[in-house]
Amino acid sequence: MPTMRAAVLTGYGGVERLELREMRRPVPGSGQLLVRVLAAGVNPLDWKIRQGRLRLLLPARFPLVLGFDVAGEVAAVGPEVADFEPGDPVFAMLDSRHGGGYAEYAVTGQATAAWKPEALSWEEAAAVPVAALTALQALRDLAGLQDGDRVAITGAAGGVGHFAVQLAANAFGARVTAVAGPGHQDFVRRLGADRTVDYTREDFTALEPGMAATAPGDAADPRGDSADYEAIFDAAGAYDFDTCEPALAPGGIYVTTQPGPAIFIAKLRAALSRLIDRHGARRAAVLHTRPRGDDLAALADLVAEGGLRPAIDRVFALDEVRQAHAASQAGHLMGKIVLRCC
Numbered sequence: 001m002p003t004m005r006a007a008v009l010t011g012y013g014g015v016e017r018l019e020l021r022e023m024r025r026p027v028p029g030s031g032q033l034l035v036r037v038l039a040a041g042v043n044p045l046d047w048k049i050r051q052g053r054l055r056l057l058l059p060a061r062f063p064l065v066l067g068f069d070v071a072g073e074v075a076a077v078g079p080e081v082a083d084f085e086p087g088d089p090v091f092a093m094l095d096s097r098h099g100g101g102y103a104e105y106a107v108t109g110q111a112t113a114a115w116k117p118e119a120l121s122w123e124e125a126a127a128v129p130v131a132a133l134t135a136l137q138a139l140r141d142l143a144g145l146q147d148g149d150r151v152a153i154t155g156a157a158g159g160v161g162h163f164a165v166q167l168a169a170n171a172f173g174a175r176v177t178a179v180a181g182p183g184h185q186d187f188v189r190r191l192g193a194d195r196t197v198d199y200t201r202e203d204f205t206a207l208e209p210g211m212a213a214t215a216p217g218d219a220a221d222p223r224g225d226s227a228d229y230e231a232i233f234d235a236a237g238a239y240d241f242d243t244c245e246p247a248l249a250p251g252g253i254y255v256t257t258q259p260g261p262a263i264f265i266a267k268l269r270a271a272l273s274r275l276i277d278r279h280g281a282r283r284a285a286v287l288h289t290r291p292r293g294d295d296l297a298a299l300a301d302l303v304a305e306g307g308l309r310p311a312i313d314r315v316f317a318l319d320e321v322r323q324a325h326a327a328s329q330a331g332h333l334m335g336k337i338v339l340r341c342c
Contacts, residue, residue, distance in 0.1 A: 001025070006103035007321040007339075008063045012052035015322040021063070026100070026107045028078035033110055035090060039126035039315075040101040041069025042337040043159060047325045049098060057259070058097060067101030067339070068094045068291075070108070071116055071125035081110050089116040093129035093291035102321060104342055114296035117303040120310070127159075127310040127336035132299050134257060134289045135164035135235070139172060142255045142285045143231035147173035150229045152204055152247070155236025156193065157184035159336045160257070162311050164235055165191040170307035177229070179204045179236070187311075187334055205239070205247035231255065241284045250280040257287050311335025 002025040010017050028034040046066045048054050071091040074084050084090065092113035100106045116125045139145045151168050155161040156178035168174040169192030178193035185196045197204040228249040232239075237258040244254045256263055263286045302308040313333040316324040318341045328337045 004104040005318065006065045007067075007318055009050055009060075009066055011062050012050065012055065012060075015050075015325045017050060018321050018325065020319050020321070023065075023103070025105050028076055028081075028107050030079045031081060031109055031111075032078040032107050033074050033081065033084055033090070033092075033113055034076040034078075035070055035072045035092065035106050035108065035113075036075040037070045037101060037104055037106050037341045038072040038122040039070070040067045040103075040339045040341055041126045041128075041130060041159075042316075042324050042328050042339060043068065043130050044328060045130070046099070047329050050325065060098060064098050065100045065103050065106075066098055067103075067106075068099040069126050069129045069131075070094060070101040070106050071122045071128075072342075075105060077110075083110050084113065090114065091116045091125040091129060091296065092293070093133055093289075093296070095291045102318065102339060102341070104318075108291075111293050112291040112296075114293045114300055117300040119303055123312060123315050123338045123340065124310045126338050127312055128163075128299060128303075129291075129296060130289060131159040131336060132163040132167075132308070132310070133292065133295055134160045134287060135167050135233075136171075136295055136299065137289060138233050138235075138255045138257070138287045139164060139167055139174075139231070142287055143233065143253050145172040145174050145231055149174045149231060150177070150249070151175070151231040151233060152177040152179060152197075152229045154179040154199075154204075154232075154234045154238055156180045156188045156191075156196075157334050158235065158331075159333065161235040162188070162191055162335055163308070164233055165193055166308050167302075168233075169193070171302060174231075177204060181332060183332075184334060199238075205244055228252070234258075245282050248282040251282070253283040253285060255285050255287060257289075259286055259288075312338055314338075315340055 004025045006023045008021045074088040090113045094108045095112045157180040176193045177195045178188035179197045232244045234256045313335045
């Protein structure tokens, strides 16, 4: 039976629960691809699973392999696969419960994969799926972002945030306020932000209308209402709906990726407000990212057009998975953490 190297999670806890082991290579089933993983992305979701913070939503049986982002070559295909064949370069968000990407091989449904953008390296392609799909589905499907809308994005320099800034500006034509740390202001401005906010010095929800500009010499918003956002995407998971609601324009929406009681209560309160004022009430929504190959193909097209580019904070070898998790967990990243698997 063919084997492979994999970074295995042996139980809930700290980074010491991650071990490099030899495992049986998976076999693709009907409609599935076996991918030879050349690089895998590391996401906060991974270390939250490792810590046991999501054990109610994603109960685990150990040992297991984490990692939802992969880029590599199709090694084999299962029955009923028509869109790919061995040797195809692909990237994907894996569709299994806990991922499986921290390994030399991984399986996923063909509907979750797309051709790797030629302009991206394996590491860059592996940085895209979860974070960019999260940004795309939040801004397009929940926020309904349109040309000229004003959107604030928190955690704008991070994995999800740096994709959200580019998508909002380049794909949707929105006016972007990027909320990031003091060392990342130039970075998020280069991504396409119209205005940047250093969260250590300013509260983006309390800016005076028309007063904040992107850089010295930039003009303030001539409409005089720049503190009202059609959408706020809390990619950082640092601001709740109650904090953001006053900064939303009538009918505006707050989107978060953080499930839990707080957003449930916020959604309920927002729904009750809409019974009174259907068009003016502010809304709240939580995103559950879906692995969609067609969305990845759309992102690949945007990469080819020059409108989207992943940023990589650091690359680690597969046997450095503990260091990769520690770096991701420490936060304050500029882009993504990636594992080189082969």
